[in-house]
Amino acid sequence: MPSRVYGPTDPDSWDPLTNAISPPSDESAQEREIRIKHELEAKQKSDAIDEDLNRQRAAEKKGPKPVRVLLLGQSESGKSTFLKFFKLMHDPKAFSAERASWRAVIQLNVVRSIHVILDAMTHPSQPRHDPRKQITSSTSSSPLSGEIPLPEDTSDVEPELIQIRYRLSSLLQVEDFLTRQLTPKDYSEVGTTQLAPMNHIKHVATELAINSSVPWKQRFDRLVGKGDTERMIIDWDDPNDPGKILHACGEDMIRLWQHPNVQQMLEKQNLRLEEMAGFFLDSLSEITAERYLPSDEHILRARLKTLGVSEHQVKVSAGSDIGSDWRIFDVGGHRSLRAAWAPFFENNLDAIIFLAPISAFDQVLAEAPKVNRLEDSVSLWASIVANKILQRTDLILFLNKCDLMAAKLASGIKLKDYVYDKLFEKKVCWDIEREFAAAQNILLSLYLGHGYTVNTESYCKHQGHADARLAETLDSSFVNAMTRKWDLRRTCEVISPPR
Template sequence: MPKSSRLPIACMFSLDEADPISQALSPPQNESEQDKQKRDLRERAAKLASDEIDARLNKERLQIRRTPKPVKILLLGQSESGKSTMLKNFQLMCEPKAFRAERASWRLIIHLNVIRSIRIILDALASTTPSEYSQYTPRSSYASQHSTHSTSTEDLVSDLLPLRARLAPVLELEETLKQRLAARANLAQSQNMAKLSFSGPLNSTIRLRRANQEISVGSSATMQCNDVDDDSARILYERSADLLQLWQNQTVHAVLERRKIRLRESAGFFLDELETVTSLQYVPTDEHILRARLRTLGVSEHRMLLSDPYGGITREFRLYDVGGHRSMRAKWAPYFDDMDAIIFVVPISAFDQVLAEDHNVNRLADSIELWTSIVTNELLQNSNMILLLNKIDILQAKLASGILFADYFPSYGLRPNDYDSVSRYVSKKFNSILQQRSPSPRVFYCRRTNATDAQSTAFVLLGIKDMLMRYNLKESLIL
């Protein structure tokens, strides 16, 4: 085409074509004066709403620049290690009013814990033939020393079927309670997502959305309803005598012990307090809430403020609680990139137990393997490490009852089978892995804890504060 015949790009289109954007924004043809006034009102209202949202976002951005950077902490560890219990203890210490405002809602979860324990017992008894009961002579051990009633084998066999029949309404409650908890979680998640739609910077909103897509009924989101679930409470109350009869039977304890079913070691254990938790007037205590167990699925984020009692800086903490089941561990990776610290919880008392998902793997050995994979992960090389050797009270009871640590870990050798020696050996093992395998030096804390003990949690919080102080000094080039 000759140069003189070339037209600007804009002129290559028909001059009669209307700009689609201008056409969409232009007033309708043949618009009446009354319609014009209504349209102007709608446009002004939309403009005010848009300006209000922009002002709110700008205010939040300005506030974020002025406040200290939130501390991000990842809670890791295998299933039933005590992560969620430790998190609840953090909430109790940092935000006691909000924690206790949800008190009544925990009753449903505690009732569900009781029902699950009863089901485990009845399933164990049902799978035991009458000829096997003669082999289950009750013996003294830490697992059965609390039982108070003795029943002959014949009495147990004759009472088992009618007792199970009387407890059938209790077992039927399990599915009902699960459905109620799921409904609460869905409602709370919807409310939480509605709040997030206009809050926080864009990246925080997206991150929260991703976490809440997998939120479990075990997170704090389930605690928004305060109904008292009278039906389930009434059924448990009416069957409380049968529940006590089952749990106080010494032969039942012998069956559980021989099958290595240790209910007292499990989170959510309330059978020793059946009279209290089945009362119609029952309201969970702080201790009961800490002991309540509901499996964590996926990842949930919890925000709380940690104030210095001596007038120091108040910091926002964002703790990410991650499901510890083996099938969930692949979901940890997206949360590894920008964590300030990792709290790794090890159930040190589980040295003689196997994983529920793989009976060929020792639980403590699995924690050691998981710890190794975490400290060698390059995405985590800038994250400070806090190791919690949890459930020390159960460890002490096991060792005192004569269970030998060396039977499960031959490398322990002929060292004394006492709490101090065993816990020191385990602590050194984890520490040596960190020193030898970590890509770079980092702050490291190790505490022996009982997650339901407030004092243990207080020491953990002090460790976090010290970690933050060291980090701030390093950033200021003082260290």
């Protein structure tokens, strides 16, 4: 770059630093010699530091590269849950340090489910239009702030339930308080996201969503005792702790949920709350206990919708010979958020893990109530497989939510009412175990194409390179952990398609 020399006659160009380091005008020959010697020594020192830094940088380049994994899939496919599992397995201390934050999310999940019931009570005898397309995983509640609406016709509602409903109005304060805590004002992108209204539901559904860049977990640090992160201590004397109101409302919430009339009403309206993400009404006595701290299993079940893309560093201690430094990128799967994925496709990825929730075959998207979730998931997977930029990236397909799928089949919901396969034409009478396996294979063939034999183990072994080892690490540690933690026969399948 051309330099400009300013003379002492140019007052505007006078630079104090140049002035400070330039030799004095009356410097003697001996002083000059000493100064030059010092300058030479300083230069040698500076060069040595530069060389050192260059050596360090080169060593870092040669050293083991972090394993970079991108999680993809539609909203509620289980991406963030996968990440939680992974942290729990490989860095349980860090997982535990987030316990107080997840406690708040679980409390909010509970309040939301109760609100759905109270909403349903406002039109108790109104059946939903199409039971098959009933959204169960996404909410059907009105925004939780404001008032809990009065039933349109109270003659149908038992007086006991009306009283419970009035007493539970205090839950609104909990909702407001927790939402404010989780969504700080200085982050304008954050907040409850309005989902598309459904034609058969009067109210606009809302779900709490948080941008990944928001340090929301840190907001709960003050609630957590310092020191031993394994034994978290909440400030139980805090008068603002929402746990106090939840505790006071505990019995009413349990009575409401277990009331035969409420169950009947929910059934009539085809509201399957059990399938709603963040369902905790079966654990109310635990969650409303005076000193409730979430278990690992509760943390895994907690639902908080993701906005944006976030990078998570996990130190994988054992069981992986492909590197201990893992970087996992979690994204929001809502349709409006998928455009944000593209910049991460070129990010030196080792693998993309695609979460396919196979239990979603009878559901529709919250953001597009006419689109079947399975159809959306399969076409999303197909577009990722076909993406030119990803031709050299390994793709791993996770068939997730197998437990919910098994429960659905056991409850009498038939896959053949939603998906065609020639297997269904054979009038074979399967027991539920075999029906589950068959249904899983039918769904898998939708993703991978008919005729492809699924054999995860042999595929991984035959490949014999780093990518297969990655799939193997996930397969062995993740699947086992999922099975153990959720106490399920099997909750997912890992499949690496041939590329």
